Amino acid sequence: MTTLLALYRRPEGGDEALATFLRRYHAEHLPLVAATPGLRGTRVQRVEQALGGDTDLVMITAMDFDDRVALDAGLASDAMRQGGRNLRDIAPGLATFLVLEDDPAAGG
Amino acid sequence: MTTLLALYRRPEGGDEALATFLRRYHAEHLPLVAATPGLRGTRVQRVEQALGGDTDLVMITAMDFDDRVALDAGLASDAMRQGGRNLRDIAPGLATFLVLEDDPAAGG
Numbered sequence: 542m543t544t545l546l547a548l549y550r551r552p553e554g555g556d557e558a559l560a561t562f563l564r565r566y567h568a569e570h571l572p573l574v575a576a577t578p579g580l581r582g583t584r585v586q587r588v589e590q591a592l593g594g595d596t597d598l599v600m601i602t603a604m605d606f607d608d609r610v611a612l613d614a615g616l617a618s619d620a621m622r623q624g625g626r627n628l629r630d631i632a633p634g635l636a637t638f639l640v641l642e643d644d645p646a647a648g649g
Numbered sequence: 650m651t652t653l654l655a656l657y658r659r660p661e662g663g664d665e666a667l668a669t670f671l672r673r674y675h676a677e678h679l680p681l682v683a684a685t686p687g688l689r690g691t692r693v694q695r696v697e698q699a700l701g702g703d704t705d706l707v708m709i710t711a712m713d714f715d716d717r718v719a720l721d722a723g724l725a726s727d728a729m730r731q732g733g734r735n736l737r738d739i740a741p742g743l744a745t746f747l748v749l750e751d752d753p754a755a756g757g
Binding site for chain 1: 671700750751
């Protein structure tokens with residue numbers, strides 16, 4: 542399994558800006574994610590706490606694909622391209638995208 | 650679902666230090682994680698790439714619990730306390746721990 546992990550930092554502008562981002566993320570962005578070809582699953586989680594420290598992260602979304610080839614095809618799709626444009630509108634500079642591969646030594 | 654997400658940064662010392670950390674993580678740390686009461690699942694993933702940028706993260710492990718009460722009980726267990734001591738030995742200062750909650754607006 543190959544996972545695209547999106548980590549979202551807290552927007553400037555306090556709780557109101559955060560609420561606006563989250564509302565638009567659900568209303569505008571997640572439907573584009575859901576339309577991505579090859580997507581096997583999506584998990585949206587809110588960051589509640591950093592143990593023993595602080596974090597500027599507020600949300601982490603994991604998007605699973607069968608493998609890196611499927612992820613690359615998904616990234617090149619119209620849905621993900623629209624999703625990228627949408628994010629530059631609703632969360633400019635707030636997202637980091639990591640490509641993860643299941644650790645074979647850990648049994649996936 | 651409540652998830653304890655551990656994000657591991659690259660140790661100093663190059664590829665050899667990374668290989669040593671990964672070997673000890675699998676041999677010493679993951680068995681302690683697996684012995685944690687209330688743990689519903691563990692997913693270990695390697696960070697292959699940051700899209701459009703760099704990252705100092707090399708591995709991300711997601712540990713799922715039924716809820717925050719179960720996570721807190723797990724954190725207080727002997728297994729996780731031993732795991733914490735082990736991490737201070739094999740990866741001092743390299744881990745960040747986030748508590749995540751499934752986003753109800755996204756349907757979990």
